Amino acid sequence: MQNQNLNNIIDCLKTVYDPEFPMVDLYTLWLIYDVQINWNCVNIVMTYTTIACPLWDMLQQLVKNAITDKFPHFEVNIEITFDPMWNTSMIKDKDIQKLFNV
Secondary structure (H helix, E strand, O other), X not given: OHHHHHHHHHHHHOOOEEOOEEEXXXXXXXXXXXXXXXXXXXXXXXXXXXXXXXXXXXXXXXXXXXXXXXXXXXXXXXXXXOOOOOOHHHOOOXXXXXXXXX
16 A cells, blocks of 8 residues: 555656656656655655755645645655756656757
8 A cells, every 4th residue: 555655646746747858757866865754754855856945845846745635644754955966867768868968
């Protein structure tokens, strides 16, 4: 059951797109470093493409909404980290990674 919930949460995260790269979701961009579920709480560790991201609050709200829209009984906690600092080599999809390394 826990694995199914985790897969469902990841599916929700794959619906959130970075406005700077609207063709790629946050999960595929590897901006989501970790997802843990403890009872009715989803704990997410994420980052941004840059420390100076002007959409900091908006992206966090989009992540929370993506989860709570489908699972309103979950509380969502987000921790922001820049360790490690995000870079294009972290992108999960090799074809998309090539777009950034052109």
